[in-house]
Amino acid sequence: MPETKARYRIGDLVRAFDVTPRTLRYYEELGLLRPERRGQQRYYSDRDRVRLRLILRGRRLGFSLEEIAKILELYDHDRSGKTQIREVLRMGERKLKEIEAQIEELKNLKAEIEERARELRRLLEE
Amino acid sequence: MPETKARYRIGDLVRAFDVTPRTLRYYEELGLLRPERRGQQRYYSDRDRVRLRLILRGRRLGFSLEEIAKILELYDHDRSGKTQIREVLRMGERKLKEIEAQIEELKNLKAEIEERARELRRLLEE
DNA sequence: CCTTACCTTTACGTTAACGTCAAGTCGCGG
DNA sequence: CCGCGACTTGACGTTAACGTAAAGGTAAGG
CATH class of the missing domain: 1.10.1660.10 (Multidrug-efflux Transporter Regulator; Chain: A; Domain 2)
Incomplete structure (x- = not known):
């Protein structure tokens, strides 16, 4: 190191x-x-x-910066007790769930826009 | 219908x-x-x-609502000319690229948090 | 006809995330 | 010692996305 x-x-x-x-x-x-x-x-x-x-x-x-602060807590383990660490870990898991949900929603939005683009292209060929 | x-x-x-x-x-x-x-x-x-x-x-x-307005233009094709439609389509493609990039960044963030969580769990077992 | 629920416009207030001065400080090359 | 560039601390301003309160319109049920 x-x-x-x-x-x-x-x-x-x-x-x-x-x-x-x-x-x-x-x-x-x-x-x-x-x-x-x-x-x-x-x-x-x-x-x-x-x-x-x-x-x-x-x-x-x-x-938001407030949400980001929560995520940064994962890096703030300055010799804090095990209970503290466990709590931060739980929060991390929650954030992970949110992020996964957000990825899913983005995929949905993407699919929706792609579908709409197909319709428009079809419309271009009269 | x-x-x-x-x-x-x-x-x-x-x-x-x-x-x-x-x-x-x-x-x-x-x-x-x-x-x-x-x-x-x-x-x-x-x-x-x-x-x-x-x-x-x-x-x-x-x-932002401004960005969302752009996306909604995809649904505003009220008998507009082909040139208009083509332009809207190009904008849609751009938005799709952005969305894909955002998905990638979310996956990176997810990986980073997961890695950090592993470290913390390792730290829990002293 | 009167109440009540639901709606309207107008307009000022609020919060997050900075932008934008103004005025002063600090270290260094000449 | 002087000037310059990089930095500092206030402190007020700005924008997006609404919140909220005031004052009034409207339709239906009793």
Whole structure:
């Protein structure tokens, strides 16, 4: 295991993920990110990077930041008790069910649009 | 083909789809629904019902009402020219691509959560 | 004719997720 | 020491998608 001690400044992440500084500070305000402070500057770790990737993916998928926070709890096991872990796990299972349902609904929508497209093409040939 | 001439009042749809009247009027304001008027009352057709189902599904999937409006154009072919139809079709194809991409991302997220859950379970057995 | 349920329009309020200034700080190359 | 670029903290503004309250219309049953 290599000691990856990379620290990113806010501008680095801004460029890497195409977001604004405001967005990153807002996510911190919500507790989704917890960069270190050297003086008054923020320094983000690889852990923050991973979390940010997850946040942005969740956002693209239509999840609210509140829902995303729930998912991120899966990565917040800082020596918490077994009971805590078990609870987080249960929540994870629930989220998985929701995601599977969402996949199903997307497939339905896809089928519906494909059907409609077929009708329109038929209509084009008069 | 049976002549289905059902008309629904706003309260009917409210109960059937668990939304508020405000929501239905808002969707009308955006042009997503176009109920008839008898006097000043709204009367929704089966077409409106179908569209509402699609709208709500889209919403659950994280689409904005603007995006949903695009999808609904697939059902707005009121004797429009072939060029129009072709354009709508192309847009439909684009949306399909997006939906497929979204399905893929959901599968990735699912895999990621499952992996994390495995780690947590391993951690439970100390 | 009166009540009651259901509907109407108008209009201001709310929440999430940031955008957009303004004004100050920090470290470094020249 | 000075300026510059990157950063900071407020704090008010904005947009989508409705919520909500006020004030009034309408049709049917008793």
